[in-house]
Amino acid sequence: MIFRPFRASDARAISRLFRRVYGDHYVQPDVYLPKLIMQHNNDGRWQSMVAVEGCEVLGHAALIRDGHPSNSPELALIAVHPAARGQSIATRLGRELLEHFNAVAGRYVLIKQVSHHPYTQRMAQTLRFHCTGLLPDYVPSPFASPLAESLVVGVHLLDGHTRPLPDIVWPDSCRGFMQHMCSVFGSTQGASVYPAQPLHMQQHKHRVDVVIERLDKRLLDQLIELPQGWMISLRLALSPSFAEDFQRLSIKGLIFTGLIPAPDHDRWFALFHRGARSRHLDLHCPHMQRLHDHLQHASRNVTQTDRSAA
Incomplete structure (x- = not known):
């Protein structure tokens, strides 16, 4: 061959x-x-x-x-x-x-x-x-x-290259995962760099992708007002206010699912999701398995809360 x-x-x-x-x-x-x-x-x-x-x-x-x-x-x-x-x-x-x-x-x-x-x-x-x-x-x-x-x-x-995470305070519920990511990729105290256009949203069939550079209360309120039937996949740039942003998004039903590199400036985005379908997965990576299990558990709790409120 x-x-x-x-x-x-x-x-x-x-x-x-x-x-x-x-x-x-x-x-x-x-x-x-x-x-x-x-x-x-x-x-x-x-x-x-x-x-x-x-x-x-x-x-x-x-x-x-x-x-x-x-x-x-x-x-x-x-x-x-x-x-x-x-x-x-x-x-x-x-x-x-x-x-x-x-x-x-x-x-x-x-x-x-x-x-x-x-x-x-x-x-x-x-x-x-x-x-x-x-x-x-x-x-x-x-x-x-x-x-x-x-x-x-x-x-x-690739050989000779790094992709460090910012050296910031991590939320309690994901601190173990973030410390693992820092042990793999390193950390840095460099300042965050933001592009000129800080907000982007795009429809992908059954899913809505949202990219946020900086989250404020007004934007958070507008996100929550999006139709409840929409499945939302959100990317939020890591910043010194991440712990606060994490808590505000979690309270509103957007569940943390890990990290993905930003396409520019050596930065990272945190991933959040709303509207996950119920399913069982056996994932090879134990860190990803824990993220999936937490997402499923949190999504069920959000659904039950919504039904009670209705």
Whole structure:
């Protein structure tokens, strides 16, 4: 079996591989058009690697960039032919991509691990990704499940680079988790940097994503007034007032689910979620398992409180 970078002649075979593995349910529709696979690799948005045996493509993985070309990429688009499973093909493809990217340029790589099965999570641990946060009910399931797929965020720091967290007071309920994150990524007393446009909201099918740089009472009141039926996935920039913000959001039913790197300025966002669906997950990382279990417990309590108030 040969592991090599993408060639234009691979595009149709890659598309067939995704159909074989995921049927018609893969969350990234571009894989169903070979011309788009070629286009994304040609323009640098994707950097694909394939596992080939004879003339058959048995595995695919890619580093993908969304938005600005300087943004750190995500290890994604992973598919392995059912007949070739158990040979660590996905791990080997991921390692090839990380080594190549590390040699070219970059600071860190993200991965969003599916929670439906443990394979991606185990692969991410083998490749030295550190789990930092949970994105509940985040994308339609590629396995035809009626429930949306929850994702585990992983961060792989490339050689010689750091991503420290701010040295601030952590809330009691997440102090153990934050201290673990600081032990992994370090901490710094550097001042926070805020962009010119501090608030962003976008609809993603069943979910509303909100990005907040600074939270004040007026904005908090407006967030709470959003329709109760909306599922909200919120990212809040870490700042010296995080402990206070954490408490105010938690009281209003927005539950903490970990961290994710901000795409700029070496900063971090805290993740909060409202409207999680009830489900059982067995996650590979014990820190992510605790975040999920707390989310489920807190969401049930919020629902019961709302029913009592009604």
